[in-house]
Amino acid sequence: MKIGVIGVGKLGEFHTKLLAEIAREQPAVTCAGVFDLDAARAAEIAARYGVGHFDSIDALAEACDAAVIATTTSSHFAIARDLLRKGLHLFIEKPITTTVEEADELIGLEKEHGVTIQVGHIERFNPALRAVEAHIGRPMYIQAERLSGFSRRVTDVSVVLDLMIHDIDLVLSLIDSDIRRISASGVRVFSNELDMATARIDFMNGATANVTASRLSRSRSRKLRFFGTNPKSYASLDLTTGKSEVFRLVRPEEASTKNPIKSFAAKKILESFGEIQESMQGLVLDYIHPDPPKVNALKDELLHFIAAARGEETVSVSSLDGRRAIMVAARIAEEIRASTEALRKAEGGLED
Numbered sequence: 001m002k003i004g005v006i007g008v009g010k011l012g013e014f015h016t017k018l019l020a021e022i023a024r025e026q027p028a029v030t031c032a033g034v035f036d037l038d039a040a041r042a043a044e045i046a047a048r049y050g051v052g053h054f055d056s057i058d059a060l061a062e063a064c065d066a067a068v069i070a071t072t073t074s075s076h077f078a079i080a081r082d083l084l085r086k087g088l089h090l091f092i093e094k095p096i097t098t099t100v101e102e103a104d105e106l107i108g109l110e111k112e113h114g115v116t117i118q119v120g121h122i123e124r125f126n127p128a129l130r131a132v133e134a135h136i137g138r139p140m141y142i143q144a145e146r147l148s149g150f151s152r153r154v155t156d157v158s159v160v161l162d163l164m165i166h167d168i169d170l171v172l173s174l175i176d177s178d179i180r181r182i183s184a185s186g187v188r189v190f191s192n193e194l195d196m197a198t199a200r201i202d203f204m205n206g207a208t209a210n211v212t213a214s215r216l217s218r219s220r221s222r223k224l225r226f227f228g229t230n231p232k233s234y235a236s237l238d239l240t241t242g243k244s245e246v247f248r249l250v251r252p253e254e255a256s257t258k259n260p261i262k263s264f265a266a267k268k269i270l271e272s273f274g275e276i277q278e279s280m281q282g283l284v285l286d287y288i289h290p291d292p293p294k295v296n297a298l299k300d301e302l303l304h305f306i307a308a309a310r311g312e313e314t315v316s317v318s319s320l321d322g323r324r325a326i327m328v329a330a331r332i333a334e335e336i337r338a339s340t341e342a343l344r345k346a347e348g349g350l351e352d
Helices: 010-025 039-049 057-063 073-085 100-113 127-135 159-174 263-272 297-309 319-351
Strands: 002-006 030-035 066-069 089-093 117-120 138-147 179-187 196-203 208-214 221-229 232-238 244-250 284-288
Touching (some): 002 010, 010 030, 010 066, 010 297, 030 039, 030 057, 057 073, 066 073, 073 089, 073 100, 089 297, 100 319, 117 297, 127 232, 127 244, 159 196, 159 208, 159 221, 179 319, 196 319
Parallel strands (some): 066 089, 138 208
Antiparallel strands (some): 138 221, 196 208, 221 232, 232 244, 244 284
């Protein structure tokens, strides 16, 4: 399989480096080369990783079976549409497109041409999440926080499509239920798009997720907290460091033998949660502090894409998954627009 990379900015360079590495490990895979509107940058990256470079997307398509699209979000649709019509399998960095209508057209072309689209929602492969997935039971409340500094390279989309989309996808992958209601608020500060946003997503099964994203923070933060049932549990994940921990109330015979908690320590931990001892009803506190798997998440998702394109396994983050994430993102953006407009009208009425 010959794979090309379109767009070799910071993320596109990572893709090129890892595909060149995969090609050395798997003789059946070739990193055919790269394309970028900045021809000098494309030549630089090609030389750095020992791959070719193309003077057009059409030339890359002629030489490849698959492509990674790592360009700006606003360009995803036009590039992907043309490549799907040429029969290429595509790895499209998140979000898949900027609108649901664009995603629908790509999904139609994917089916028509019998190819595979995988969307680059990399947090599905985050070691911290993978380490605790088997222990968190049924999440009923999720709190997600994603903070970053301001970057001029992503001002073509709002913080909802830039940062929050990661956690929207994670929430949708973890809560198996239709959405009942969304409420949201946000502000523009340094760009013409939303720079800060917060949203509450309520699901039909009673679950709730509160998601916050900002690209105006002095420090970076990627944190998730889960409160779940079956069993009753609390999990805390740091998606940046890979550290995670889970506290579960389980029957004694279900407790983990790897990390048993002595009675004194268990009492102290329980006290930190408040007065919950009386509700334990014979259950014990089980603490799980797993070592995250030592994997490169980006390389892992590329390997999954290659396997899915070959028909060896089901695509890990499908075009439908990508569509659902931007559908929710669009609803959040609309809620923010509506609430901002309502506030503006209310303030105007007060002035009158």
